[in-house]
Amino acid sequence: MFLSNPALLLYAIAILLTVFRLLSKTCLIHFLKKWWRSLEDKCYVYQFYKVPKFNDNMQENQLHRKVYTYLNSLPTVEDSDFANLFSGNKSAEINIMLDKNQVVVDNFLGARVYWMNEKCEKTGLQSLILKIRKKDKRRILVPYWQHIHSVFDEIEQKQKEVRLFVNSESERQRNGRWRSVPFTHPATMETVVMDADLKTKIKSDLETFLKSKQYYHRLGRVWKRSYLLYGPSGTGKSTFIAAMAKFLSYDIYEIDLNKVENNSNLKNLLLQTSNKSLIVIEDLDQYLCEKSTAVSSSGILNFMDGISSEERIMIFTMSSKENIDQNILRPGRIDVHIHFPLCDFSAFKTLASSHLGLKDHKLFSQVEEIFQIGASLSPAEIGEIMISNRSSPSRALKTVISALQNNVASRVTRKLSGSGSGREMEELYESAKESQNGSVQPMKELKNLYGFLRKSGRRPSMDILDAGEKDNSNHGN
Numbered sequence: 228m229f230l231s232n233p234a235l236l237l238y239a240i241a242i243l244l245t246v247f248r249l250l251s252k253t254c255l256i257h258f259l260k261k262w263w264r265s266l267e268d269k270c271y272v273y274q275f276y277k278v279p280k281f282n283d284n285m286q287e288n289q290l291h292r293k294v295y296t297y298l299n300s301l302p303t304v305e306d307s308d309f310a311n312l313f314s315g316n317k318s319a320e321i322n323i324m325l326d327k328n329q330v331v332v333d334n335f336l337g338a339r340v341y342w343m344n345e346k347c348e349k350t351g352l353q354s355l356i357l358k359i360r361k362k363d364k365r366r367i368l369v370p371y372w373q374h375i376h377s378v379f380d381e382i383e384q385k386q387k388e389v390r391l392f393v394n395s396e397s398e399r400q401r402n403g404r405w406r407s408v409p410f411t412h413p414a415t416m417e418t419v420v421m422d423a424d425l426k427t428k429i430k431s432d433l434e435t436f437l438k439s440k441q442y443y444h445r446l447g448r449v450w451k452r453s454y455l456l457y458g459p460s461g462t463g464k465s466t467f468i469a470a471m472a473k474f475l476s477y478d479i480y481e482i483d484l485n486k487v488e489n490n491s492n493l494k495n496l497l498l499q500t501s502n503k504s505l506i507v508i509e510d511l512d513q514y515l516c517e518k519s520t521a522v523s524s525s526g527i528l529n530f531m532d533g534i535s536s537e538e539r540i541m542i543f544t545m546s547s548k549e550n551i552d553q554n555i556l557r558p559g560r561i562d563v564h565i566h567f568p569l570c571d572f573s574a575f576k577t578l579a580s581s582h583l584g585l586k587d588h589k590l591f592s593q594v595e596e597i598f599q600i601g602a603s604l605s606p607a608e609i610g611e612i613m614i615s616n617r618s619s620p621s622r623a624l625k626t627v628i629s630a631l632q633n634n635v636a637s638r639v640t641r642k643l644s645g646s647g648s649g650r651e652m653e654e655l656y657e658s659a660k661e662s663q664n665g666s667v668q669p670m671k672e673l674k675n676l677y678g679f680l681r682k683s684g685r686r687p688s689m690d691i692l693d694a695g696e697k698d699n700s701n702h703g704n
Contacts, residue, residue, distance in 0.1 A: 274364050276357040293379040294355050298342055300382060303332050335371050338363040384476045384503060392480045394487065394496055404496055410479060412469035419470045420463060420577050420606050425565070432563065433475060436540070451533050453541040453560060457548050458567030461605030464544045467567070468507055477540065478504045484514050490526030497530060502538035512545040515555070531560045569603040575627075578606060582613035583620040590624040594631070601638070602631035 280291045331342045341358040359368065391410040416430060436452045443450040456464040472479050480500045487493045500506060514520055515527070533541060548556060548564075556564075570578070572595045579585040609627055616623035 272361045273358050274361050276359070278355040278357065280353045280355075291353075291355060294342075294375055295344075296382055297375045297378050298331055298333075298344075298355070300378065301331060301333060335374060336367045338367050340367075340371070387476055389472055389476060390478045392478060392500070394480075394482055404492075404499055405480065407478075410469075410472060412466075412473070414466045414469040414473065416470050416474050418581070419467055420574055420581070420610075421467070422573075429563075429565065430474065433471070433540075437475070440538070449534060449537055451536045451539050451541065452562050453531065453533070453543070454563045454565060455543050455545065455548070455556065455561045456565050456567060457545040459546055459569055459605060461607030462567035462569060463606055464567050465509065467565075468505065468542055468544075471540075471542070472505055475503075475505075475540070479507055480504055481507045481509070484508065484520040484522055484527075487520060487522050489521050490523055490529070493522050493526055493530050494535075497533065498535055500536075500539065504539050506533075506536065506539055506541045507544075508542075509544045510546070511543045512547065512551060515551060528555065528560070531555070570606045570609050572598045574606055575609060578610055578613060579620075579624075582610060583617060583623055585620055585624075588620065588624060590621070590628065593628055594624065597628065597631045597635065600635060602635045604630060604634055 278291050278294055279288055282288055329344055331344075333340050333342065338360065340363075343356040343358070344353065345356050346353050389410040390407045392405045392407045394404055395406055416426060419426065432452075440450050456467060458464060468479070471477075478501065480496075482493075482496060484493075487496065497506065508514075511527075514522075515524065531541065531543075533539070543561070545551065555561075575594060575598070576591070579588070579591075608630065612626050612630060613623045616626055
């Protein structure tokens, strides 16, 4: 019948191909997988290891917990015949968990191993069964167990609750030297306002440090890293520390040197910190320059050397490092120096995007112009203006412009009051024009300030601020 009707033959072939395609994607592949596993079992000799959930005293086997956590992190769990879905810690998070009597395949160092989650019908107790080829056992078994432990530690570190520790004033007043609270700061590496390339380099440096234990030990060095964050107040140093803690899932130990009784107490504080932690001393330059604590400079240097600070990151902040002894800043004590500058136009655009949702605005050119003249405010100051005026982006930008104008005026006034001469003002005005290469005319407000100062010599900062406030008030109306 098919031979006498070629059209019907082609139709039948098309149906068979469609059925084959459907089977090839479902039960056929499943059948072939089982057949291949059965063939492998006949061709290879396997060794089996059982990891019970409980020991003979019905105490939980910690190795079972680690292996189970590791297996559920493998993408091959999704390919098993059956898996369980559980809600995670976050509202939209779903975790896939291995079901009993299901096989998970793992590949390690070129070898394939098999895991089964087995439940005893008589006792109801669960065990994880490892099946490994005997020819691969000697080569991979020990490093494979080490790999499982390492992955488990990384997962636990990411899932743990980050805490903030602060030192108490006296050991006699409290039980222990450290008090802790959950660390709930919302800052992340993504929300930190920083040059994108610099942020990427820092994240890469932190990730490299996490994997460098064997390297440091081979060099005979303590596995630690130290950072110096320096810059004016309000430039984001403390926020960046919070972001680092969240990025690493490290606890923070913040040391107030004013509450440390002597060098020995400072050393004891370090000994009482845990590994995988950030050890933080803020405003270190104040302690070094003013010598306002009972801790000596040598005590601080010994602390920075951190002989007992294995698997820790030390962070020190300063407003400036110009007058700091270079012996304190040398490599080995400070590994990475990160400058946190006052806000420039690039940082301003980042703040405008995150705080106001603005990628561009007609007032941006005016903001850029006044930055070129030499205005300087901290990201915290500009960010607070934007937060306070977030309901009206235009009003927020006008208020930022007024604050920047006032900053320039205040700096000019301080220079003039110190010199007692208007000649410096003229030089400043000419340099402002030159800095713009003639492409943009100097700010109208700066011109008015220049004329105002030449006529009366009065301090202009309050007048300009009032004018800016009146302008914003009119805009709001």
